[in-house]
Amino acid sequence: MSKEIIGTPQQWEQLEKELEVLKNEPGPVMKAMQAAQAIYGYLPIEVQSKIASTFGVSLEEVYGIATFYAQFNLKPKGKYTIGICLGTACYVKGSGLVIDKFKERLGIEAGETTADQKFTLDATRCIGCCGLAPVLTVNDEVYGNLTTDDVDKILAKYND
Amino acid sequence: MKEVTLKINDISVTVPEGTRILDAARQAGFNVPTLCYYKDLCNEGSCRICVVEVKGARSLVASCSAVVAEGMEVYTKTPKVINARKTTLELILSNHNRSCLSCVRSGNCELQKLSQEYGCDDVAYTGDKTAVVPELPNAYLVRDNSKCILCRRCVAMCEKVQSVGVIGANFRGFNTTIGCAFERPLGAVDCVACGQCINVCPVGALTEKDDTDIVVEALNNPEKTVIVGTAPSVRVALGEEFGNAIGTDTEGKMVTALRRIGFDKVFDVNMTADLTIMEEGTEFLSRLQDKNAALPMITSCSPGWIRFIEFNYPELLPHLSSCKSPQQMFGAVIKTYYAEKMHLDPKNIVVVSVMPCTAKKTEIFREDQNASGYPDIDVVLTTRELARLIKRYGIDYNSLANGEFDDPLGKSSTAGYLFGATGGVMEAALRTVYEKVVGEPAPSLDFKAVRGTKGIKSATVDLKGTKVKVGVAHSLSNARQILEDIKAGKCDYQFIEIMTCPGGCVNGGGQPIVSSEKINAGVDVKALRAGAIYKADKKSALRTSHENPVVKTLYAEYFGEPNSHKAHKILHTTYHKRDKM
Structure with a gap:
């Protein structure tokens, strides 16, 4: 089992602390994976191995869960995750064009992260505010009634 | 136990409460097909082939997981049921690599059999197929997910029975594939190579790596002396590939077939099983007298x-006997003693072993398994591969006359033969150890407490006042239990036999595949094949390893005595920690 520490010592310490608490809970694996992702932003192999050995399940079982649920990431996410809704309403109102513009501007495909780890581009299902279609989120911010002209303006807001 | 009466296709049956519908149906004389259900192993209910109609139920019911109820009326062959099964089959086939012409499982594929029975000659659904990443090659097993039907029997075997757990379902929905963590190939994870996953696979998604061509090439090379040796359990299973009943001993025909294939010498690994007993028994007795030695000693x-202990319990490696396996001793003896005696250059000897096992294919590549300077064993064929070769060469197996192994390395005691069944190594060892210590044969050579298919067995043997407690475990989940006891200081055995596969080698990962239809109907393959071994032992005049005349000659002419310096050099090895993924 992989023994290396990943990330900062603080992150690893935090992970160990959270896993310790979960040891007494029923069905702890998924909760542990969520907690670990909150710390690291994704689930690297070292973290999955740690979870597996802590709860006495196989690494494959953890990996199987990680690939089953869309909520878990196997790769690090960028500082800002742009989630563009490609649900029916948004798509009809042109979100396909919007995501294409983002792809062009950022030079990545949906599901990928820019080399500078700043932006991750995700195509999402309906996020439940079709009245604002087409809609996207940047982390927890919501932007609605979009056109392709908004793309550069939105990116400029995160120019830090 | 409370009983329940129900009707299957209007036939009344009474079964114990908790019986699965498909078992009740069998009692009424109706087989319900299954692709994922496998008795005592897999109960996923994922394939939906076993559906039946239950009066009053909202929809079709999976008879592998639903249990009977009083007054239930079940129908297993209505048009609704048959159509549902056929549609399910067609959907499975639409995402299946239908290279059935040459598929190694053609003829004993459970999907093929059902497709034929249900008349699925035209696959109505076309479209995308699940993307399959070709598996990187390894020494023992081929995984082809384009044929996988996601039944998860292999996953249950790996996780529950073997407690290895390196395979599972990755991703979801249409993208689901059976694989290892982080999509690593099997050869790069802590797979123990047991091949039990192959034996439960209903289709051709999992097979042994076929090495028959390497053997054929050696046989056709006039510069090579090609010598074959067969493991104990091969002869009690090989006949099944030619239509013989499970548990038929076809040793004589097997020997003749090997000779007809063209091997220069047909020897027997039972012989080096006897040799293993001499080495391992002596090692055990000297450990018993040495206060600093690691006890319990465990067979190797x-x-x-x-592989399992090297990956998972490296701290317990000192408990392992340093003996090579009988297979490796076989090759080592041929390329040293026999080569010298016959004035053969070991360089020009090709030793082929026929094994019930896929892990044996990895063992030949271990370090320190080359006593002569050349690999002890050159090629390993499983029982299934030998059958394939016999068929390819047009040898009419069942009409063959019985042959006998060649001298000198074909002579064995039936103690060596016992190695094929769980508990067999221990029984063979006890026969010899008892006589060595006490000075006379054991009152009975039958150590029945270590026989049978119970997961963990034990016995206490009184060696002239010294009581020795021995343990026997088969399948790695049972082995794990014993190892945990050793770690916790709770194990009071002095000598332990561990076999990877459930039932021991007779049920190894390289043995003929028995359909789930038979398994689900209660056929006990392990007991039937082991029964053939015990039957031969009962009739035998030579039942102890130390009385094998060839063993005596080997020590007199070559090794001196068991555990001598020379024996250590040629017949022993070392084991080491392996990093887990």
Whole structure:
């Protein structure tokens, strides 16, 4: 089992602390994976191995869960995750064009992260505010009634 | 136990409460087909082939998981049921690599059999197929997910029975594939190579790596002396590939077939099983007298088990006997003693072993398994591959006359033969150890407490006042239990036999595949094949390893005595920690 520490010592310490608490809970694996992702932003192999050995399940079982649920990431996410809704309403109102513009501007495909780890581009299902279609989120911010002209303006807001 | 009466296709049956509908149906004389259900192993209910109609139920019911109820009326062959099964089959086939012409499982594929029975000659659904990443090659097993039907029997075997757990379902929905963590190939994870996943696979998604061509090439090379040796359990299973009943001993025909294939010498690994007893028994007795030696001592014959302890319990490696496995001793003796005696250059000897095992294919590549300077064993064929070769060469197996192994390395005691069944190594060892210590044969050579298919067995033997407690475990989940006891200081055995596969080698990962239809109907393959071994032992005049005249000659002419310096050099090895993924 992989023994290396990943990330900062603080992150690893935090992970160990959270896993310790979960040891007494029923069905702890998924909760542990969520907690670990909150710390690291994704689930690297070292973290999955740690979870597996802590709860006495196989690494494959953890990996199987990680690939089953869309909520878990196997790769690090960028500082800002742009989630563009490609649900029916948004798509009809042109979100396909919007995501294409983002792809062009950022030079990545949906599901990928820019080399500078700043932006991750995700195509999402309906996020439940079709009245604002087409809609996207940047982390927890919501932007609605979009056109392709908004793309550069939105990116400029995160120019830090 | 409370009983329940129900009707299957209007036939009344009474079964114990909790019986699965498909078992009740069998009692009424109706087989319900299954692709994922496998008795005592897999109960996923995922394939939906076993659906039946239950009066009053909202929809069709999976008879592998639903249990009977009083007054239930079940129909297993209505048009609704048959159509549902056919549609399910067609959907499975639409995402299946239908290269059935040459598929190694053609003829004993459970999907093929059902497709034929249900008349699925035209696959109505076309479209995308699940993307399959070709598996990187390894020494023992081929995984082809384009044929996988996601039944998860292999996953249950790996996780529950073997407690190895390196395979599982990755991703979801249409993208689901059976694989290892982080999509690593099997050869790069802590797979023990036992091949039990192959034996439960209903289709051709999992097979042994076929090495028959390497053997054929050697046989056709006039510069090579090609010598073959067969493991104990091969002869009690090989006949099944030619239509014989499970548990038929076809040793004589097997020997003749090997000779007709063209091997220069047909020897027997039972012989080096006897040799293993001399070495391992002596090692055990000297450990028993040495206060600093690691006890319990654990057998080292089973290479899947060796991989398991090296991956998972490296701190317990000192408990392993330093003996090579009988297979490796076989090759080592041929390329040293026999080569010298016959004035052969070991360089020009090709030793082929026929094994019930896929892990044996990895064992030959271990370090320190080359006593002569050349690999002890050159090629390993499983029982299934030998059958394939016999068929390819047009040898009419069932009409063959019985042959006998060649001298000198074909002579064995039936103690060596016992190695094929769980408990066999221990029984063979006890026969010899008892006589060595006490000075006379054991009152009965039958140590029945270590026989049978119970997961963990034990016996206490009184060696002239010294009581020795021995343990026997088969399948790695049972082995794990014993190892945990050793770690916790709760194990009071002095000598332990561990076999990787459930039932021991007779049920190894390289043995003929028995359909789930038979398994689900209660056929006990392990007991039937082991029964053939015990039957031969009962009739035998030579039942102890130390009385094998060839063993005596080997020590007199070559090794001196068991555990001598020379024996250590040629017949022993070392084991080491392996990093887990």
